[in-house]
Amino acid sequence: MSTLAEDGREEVREAGDALRDLGETVVTALPRVAIALVVLALLVGSxxxxxxxxxxxxxxxxxxSFARVMSRLAAAALSxxxxxxxxTIVFPSVQPVDLLSGAGIVSVAAGFAFKDILQNLLAGVLLLFRQPFRGGDQIQVGEVAGTVEEITVRETVIRTFDGRRVLIPNATVYTDVIxxxxxxxxxxxxxxxxxxxxTDLEHAIDVAVAAARPVPGVVAEPAPEALVAELGTSAVGLEVLVWCADTHQVETRxxxxxxxTAxxxxxxxxxxVVPAEIVSIRPSAELQELLGSATGPAARDDGTD
Structure with a gap:
């Protein structure tokens, strides 16, 4: 019994020493924690x-868009x-090199876990630096066409010509044909x-060019021109080429x-004369025979009445 009691008192003393050491460690670390919080608050606030x-x-x-994204990245870097x-302030034994190596491991793991997000982020930064287009430009990416509203860290926001809002991932925009x-x-x-x-084709070409030249929105240089494009089944196809002063979709239309009209x-x-499309339908021999057999009895009936 005395041995058990002695063991119990020893365990209590060890627990008390551990608590005392922990308390001393906490009291000693409190100033460092306070300084660390102040530094963190200052940098986040900055x-x-x-x-x-x-x-x-x-x-x-x-x-x-470039200014908005870069300012966000700068603020995040300071944080x-x-x-x-x-x-490093709270744990003096931790060296900056250790933190950087640990951050490298974490970044690799995050790269695998958030591959799509990081890919879109990198593509967005590259788009902002290269600037193949800007906000307000009208672009087409794949089957989506419209006006660029903004480029964020994840997607390119496009307002289609019929008023819809489409978000295209930056990685898709960067790798696709724009x-x-x-x-x-x-x-x-x-x-x-x-x-x-x-028709006198030279005269028709001159008339078409003269009609297109004074139309509002058509530039003088390069001048309008008309070319013979094809020989159709019922008409000679002409193609009138004009250059528009405004390249926006609604203005070109x-x-x-x-x-x-002009x-x-x-x-x-x-x-x-601008002829209508003429389509000739010639029934096959089988169709003629079928039509003849269908109308034959009716013709005989008409003759006997």
Whole structure:
């Protein structure tokens, strides 16, 4: 019994010593914890204060999307640095090199776990630096066409021509074929029109070009032109080529409509015929035989009445 009692008192003394050591460690670490929290708060707060400054300065030279994303990354970088400094202050035995090596391992693991997110982030940063298009440009990526509203760290936001909002992952945008409709100040459109066989083609071309030239929205240089495009079944196909002063989708459609109307009116005034499509249907021998057998009894009945 005395041995058991002695063992119990020994365990109590060890537990008390452990608690005392823990308390001393906590009391000793409290100043470091307080300093670490202050450093972390200062760097996080500095990041929040720095963000609008960076966004405003970058916005003067780059696109709004670029300034917005870069300011967020700068603020996040300051927060990460604050977290690393706070850990080294609380745990002096931890060296910055150890933190960086640990961060490398964590980043590799995060890379596998968040592959798509990091891929879209990297693609978004590359798009912002390369700037193949900007906010307000009209582009087509795959089957999606519309106006670019913004580029975020994850996706490119597009407002389609019929008013829908489409979010395309940046990785898809970066690796796919991009058609930027507003990249250049002018854009060429083609208007197809047909004239009847036997028409004086040189005269028809001159009439079409003269009709297209004064249409609002058509630039003088390069000048409009018309070419013989094809020989159809019922008409000779002409193609009127004009360059639009405004490359936005709705404006090019308006110019197309105006040029088509002007050319048709000019053809009508000059007596140039725009023929309708003629389709000839010739029944096969089997169809003729079937039709003859179907109408034969009816013809006999009509003759006997």
């Amino acid at each position: 990041g929040r204060l720095l963000r609008p400054v960076v966004q405003r300065r970058l916005g003067r030279r780059r696109t709004p 990460v640095v604050g977290g690393l400094l706070a850990v 058609e930027v409709q507003t990249a250049h100040p002018t854009r060429r459109i083609e208007i197809a029109v047909g004239v009847a066989f036997g 308006r110019v197309r409509s105006a040029v088509t 050319v048709l009116r000019a053809f009508d005034a000059e007596g140039i």
